[in-house]
Amino acid sequence: MSANTAQAAPSRGRDFSIGRFLLEGRAFFALIAIIAVFSFLSPNYFTLSNFLIMSSQVAIYGILSIGMLLVILNGGIDLSVGSILALCGVVAGAMMQGVEISAAGVILYPPVWAVVVLTVTVGALVGALNGVLVAFFKVPPFVATLGVMYVARGVALLMTNGLTYNNLRGSAALGNTGFNWLGFNRLWGVPISVIVLATIAVLAGLMLSRSAFGRWLYASGGNERAAELSGVQVRRVKITVYTLSGALAAIAGLVLSSQLTSAGPTAGTTYELTAIAAVVIGGAALTGGRGTVRGTMLGAFVIGFLSAGLVIIGVSSYWQTVFTGAVIVFAVLMNSLQYGRGTRRG
Template sequence: MTDATTDNKRGRNGPFSSLFGENFSIGHALLEGRAFFALIAIIIVFSFLSPNYATVSNFLIMANHVAIFGLLAIGMLLVILNGGIDLSVGSVLGLSGVFAGFLLQGVELEWAGVILYPPVWAVVVLTISLGAFVGLVNGVLIAFFKVPAFVATLGSLYVARGVALLMTNGLTFNNLSGDPALGNTGFDWLGFNRIAGIPIGVIILAIVAVATGLLLMRTAFGRWLYAAGGNENAAELSGVPVKRVKIIVYMLSGSCAAIAGLVLSSQLTSAGPTAGFTYELTAIAAVVVGGASLMGGRGNVRGTMLGAFVIGFLSDGLVIIGVSSYWQTVFTGAVIVLAVMLNSIQYSGGGKR
């Protein structure tokens, strides 16, 4: 009797058990692949609404825009897998762009009476280091001082944005393409050059995404991250260096935000203190749309990239057909709520991704 009841619950018994099983599998597949199907639907709908949408050149342009959100989303994914949140990534993006612009404009050493113009590679290294430092501060506050991630990164959001405003007095660093006579040219290469027709920003996103995917799936750190995000106490009892993992995760998130800031300021050849405003919400949306659980321990890079393309292609499609930017904000918010609802359905009952 007990076995029969169990079989009925699992859909193994009864005249319609086979049909029920098939329907469940189809529904599960649709739920798992919702980001992919949403992206296909977006492309089809906007292709009908605008003849300029479904062209190779437009797809490359949109993908270059997605690169910014995608880089932020990869860092956000790592944090969310750890069961945390990073609200500072948009401000770190803005600060990184301003810091790069500050260095490219020349650093005056009053005591020596000279102005230094660091080469572009040095600017890139120093800027990424700055992003990692902000992440380090966040990680230490959260891991050792037990400051809630929401509070710690919210504070970093304001500090980073304030520092960017102080560095620029609220203005914008323009003409970051450099001067050949000063040896600081080449920064705009990130934003405008292409390799085999593919924008550099998209290539950078692909490299970071592949590296992160390998980190998660092929290394001990990836296993530690999933374990700590799923159950931090159990992971710590199992020997996982939970605090170290948390700090590294926030450092990687800050580094990704800094790379995004470099790519964005290179595309614009300018850097302003308000760049990246509310981008942290877009990054969270991309991760959630991609199927990651906000509770931690579930998610992957593939889904996050699909989520970033869903958000980016939807936003650009709305621009192309002339929809107001206010409505774009409404649609983004609706997508986030819908994605969280679907995630709740997917993970209810202990489902795994």
């Protein structure tokens, strides 16, 4: 054994500590603590039926958060996901109401699968616009996505005149039934929305850990200049992550509209902040290059289960906002301790 190896082994042993273990696993321990506290306060909190209900609500946050994770890993931010969710919900609602295709007033009612495909395409295109602004025009991500946030929300308001599309169940006579399938149906007792979230999470996790694109994403987020010199196509990575974020926001919009059987231009307000919070609580670094899908999912469940628990025990909605904000601030502080400490050691 060389001298360097001999010195490395003890240093690895010294790196492990209870404090570091708790710090890096904070999202998991926070989730366990939330479940324990609210189960004690309300015996109905962690029943199987309520767990499935809470999970179906968390699915929307989780889908948004995975898209946000990809952007944050790249060193960016996406403030437009809540507005894209609303816009895509409105687009789906409009198509469910029928599309006029001629001056004679012929109205086409597209099948639900076409509504889903077109809606996700709209979300991906809006996300791609974010990516182009950031990658090619060098607009700071905060500014670019803030502008797109207002544009998407404004377009949704213009499309509906501020109104809401209701009763989006479809009609057998029109051949477009099944829109509420995502929100209400279950497979093997599990809500479809939870299955959708699990599928997206698995695919995103595999992409980040097993694909060349995942390596490029971590590299460009960690040190963009070094990644570019190493042959990583940084612009393509940027556009791809924003496009995926937009597409996932569209899917979240479809799930939400399906659960509510309605779509309105004000849906998803502040959801972008919830998505960012889930990513941060899950241990991702806002500076880019560090984070996992597993941690982000835990962060989404922490926020969702905390909000649901506060509702069940009858806490005022004002206090719910205070508690959620406190959790976010605490998570950012923990991130600062974790990555700041790592930087000092390096």
